[in-house]
Every structure is written in structure tokens, then in C-alpha cells.
Amino acid sequence: MAEPDPEQKLALTEQTATAWQTGRLSPDATQAAATTETAGLPAQLELVPPRQLVARKLSSRDGRAAMIHAVAHIEFNAINLAWDAVQRFRDMPGEFYEDWIRVAVEEATHFGLLRERLRDLGHDYGDFPAHNGLWEMAQRTAHDPLIRMALVPRVLEARGLDVTPGMIARFEAADDPETASRLRIILRDEVGHVAAGSRWLRSLCEARGLEPRSHYFSLLDQYMTGEIRGPLNLADRRRAGFDEEELERLQARCQR
Template sequence: MSDLSTDNLFTAAARCLTETDPERKRTLAQQLATNWQAGRLSADAERAEPVTQSAGLPARLALVPPRQLVARKLSSRDGRAAMIHAVAHIEFNAINLACDAVQRFRDLPPAFYSDWIRVAAEEAEHFGLMGERLRDLGYDYGDFPAHNGLWEMAQRTAHDPLTRMALVPRVLEARGLDVTPGMIERFQAADDSETAARLGIILRDEVGHVAAGSRWLRTLCQERGLEPSSHFFRLLDDYMTGDIRGPLNLTDRRRAGFDAEELERLERLCQR
């Protein structure tokens, strides 16, 4: 029997979401994908446990406001480990975000669940890559403080899958497309080609994750009779007061489903 001990998709996703042990969460995310692909999970909302509002994090992880996080130079082992830990934390939270999208939004097509189950499994792989690198340097997940901005946005968008698709994959996760190439260069300059290579894997996969957000933004807008780009920028203004940081990674954002008009408008917001 699967360790998930359930044949219900929503319950299985919720169990992965609420798991606090990092290695256990990785295993549950991978099993979720395996069982869904094998047809062993039913998307029967009536038989599922209620939607959970909480996400599992290790008890030893200290969460602080972003302004309390100290920037460190990559010239030291501690500095490299702190940066790797920050990426690991993003990937851990990304498992939670993908599982939450599955367990929370229960009236969507099977393709929606296939996309976000795949994303959860890939984020688990990314967390494993960064966690392993942390241990190579003598550290582990939870050895540095972190902030909870990704999950806070998940809570703010919990009422609506369209709003979630617009603001989590296409804003917060898309920011990773912008900053990761620079991180890769910095690790290469610090003679840490191993970490740089692992970040390259994450960047490659994250293009597909943001693209899934773009796809479902447009699908859900079409169902509601909304123009996708206009609605995206309306949500951006409502939730983030149009606050976008640059520079933008235009090449990968195009691959992730941003059209030319959207990129032009985003660049204007960056300049503002």
C-alpha cells in the first residue's frame, strides 16, 4: 500500500502539504505524482477531507520578516550556504504552494491537477538538490532563518484559483526567472560550479511552472469572459500596487507565456 494510505487526490495532496518533515514531504510529493499518473487517485471532492488552511514547516525553522535577513557574500562558505538555504526554502514552500492548489481548488479539470502535481514533484526534486548541497557544506535546512512571503500570498489568494494563478506563478515564481541567472553567475564566480549547475536545473524547470500559471490564467479568464492581460494587471495593482522589480529575464518570461504587450507593461512598472 502507498505511504499516502488514501485513494483520494485531495486528501493525499493535503497530507503532503501539512507534512513538516522535509524528507517525508519530498517522498509524499513524489508518491502523489506517481499515484496520480498511475490512476490510483480519485478526484472525488465528496470523499475528501476538508480543505486545510495550514502548511507544514520544520519546527526548527525560524521565520522572520524579510528585512531581518542579512545579505552575505558568496566568498565565504557561510555566505554560499545562506544563499543555498534561501533557495531551498523557496523550493520547500513551492511544494506547499503546488499541493495547496491541488487540495484547495476542487472543481477544476484533471489537467489542472496534473500540472500542479507535476510541479509539486519537481519542486521536491529541487529542494532535494539544494538540501544535498547544504549538507555538502556542513549545514542543513533550518540552520538559517527565512521569511514566509510565498505562503502569505497563497493565503491571500486562497479564495480563487484565477487570482492564485495570476499572483503566485506569474509574479512571485516568475521573479525566480529574473534572479536565478545572476545567482548562477555569482556562484560560478565563487568557484562553486556544482551549485551553479543545480540552479540551472531549477531555472529550466521553473520556466514550465510559470508557463502552467500562464496557461491556467488564460483558461480561467476565458471561462469567466475576462481578458487575461487586463485582468492580470488589475490583480497586480490590487494586490501588489503594481510593485514589480527588474530587470526582467525577457527570454525565459516569453517561454513561460508572457506576451510582448505584457512584458512591455511590466518593464514600465519596473522603471516606475
């Protein structure tokens, strides 16, 4: 998590996942988590408030690169979030770590796909400013895995399910099918990431005697002021574990 160099972070992710898969790592709830409040990012990356990011048209090469950079930054931070969940939340079932180590590996693959495309366009990760909203939400949910599952996979990453089909269409319209094809891979995998969040939200609610649906919406009210942006990608949200009542209630919030 603390490693700022992208190449090293991808290599360490692969090494750690392999160590887990071959039985050289195992959960130990008796050891304190060596957590961090910051995550490693390239030194040249400028972090700014979201309102300072300038929207660019995909009709230009630099405009396409800026959009790809924005998604690459999300994927890089998602690597950090997956490892944070593994390291921070102790005394969880082994399947929890299996899920989030898999997610870390897939997020690393996504970042690699996008960084390669950035380089094709004459840029690299760190060439454009970015915001740190995803990691800020990780900090806000660091005290409770249930809240983390509700608000990161099932809000922020689920938002990716909603917007990625539109991005794919825009890149295709800009005569960039290569980027569109990489975004399709990311969308396919992100359904599974949101599904893992759905699964663990329900598991943790059951363990605490909470009704998952009502508790989820209570957390939205508490942390997100109830705000949900639409339109929703209903088909992929269903595949990611949202039930029909949840989708109806989320759509009602989009229309406020």
C-alpha cells in the same frame, strides 16, 4: 502539506504523484477540500520578516550556504503551494491537477538538490532564518484559483526567472560551479511552472468572460500595488507565456 519533516514530505510527494499517475487517485469535486491555513515546516526553522534577513557574501562558505538555504526554503514552500492548489481548488479540469502534481514533484526534486548541496557545505535546512512570503501569498489567494495563478506563478515564481541567472553567475564567480549547475536545472523547470500559471490564468479568464491581459494587470494593482522589480528575464518570461505587450507593460512598471 502538513508534514514538517523534509524527508517525509519528499516521500509523500512521490507516493501521491505515483498514485495519481497509476489511476489510484482522481478529482472529486463533491468532496470538500481538507485545506489548511498553515503548511508543515521543520520545527527548528526560524521565520522572520524579510527585513531581518542579513545579506551575506558568497566569498565565504557560510555565505554560500545561506544563499542556498534561502532558495531551498522557497522550493520547500513551493511543494506546499503546489499541493495546496491540487487540494484546495475543486471542480477543475483533470489537466489542472496533472500540471500541479508535476510541479510538486519537480519542486521536491529542486529542494532535494539544494538540501544535498547544503549538507556538502556543513549545513542543513533549518540552520538559517527564512521569511514566509510565498505561503502568505498562498493564503491571500486561497479563495480563487484565477488569482492564485496570476499572483503566485506569474509574479512570485516569475521573479525567480529574473533573479536566478544572476545567482548562477555569482556562484560561478565564487568558484562554486556545482551549485550553479543545480540552479540551472531549477531555472529550466521553473519556466514550465510559470507557463502552467500562464495557461490556467488564460483558461480561467476565458471561462469567466474576462480579458486575460487587462485582468492580470488589474490584479497586480489590487494585490501588489502595481510593483514589479526588474530587470526582467525577457527570454525566459516569453517561454513561460508572457506576451510582448505584457512584457512592455511590466518593464514600464519596473521603471517607475
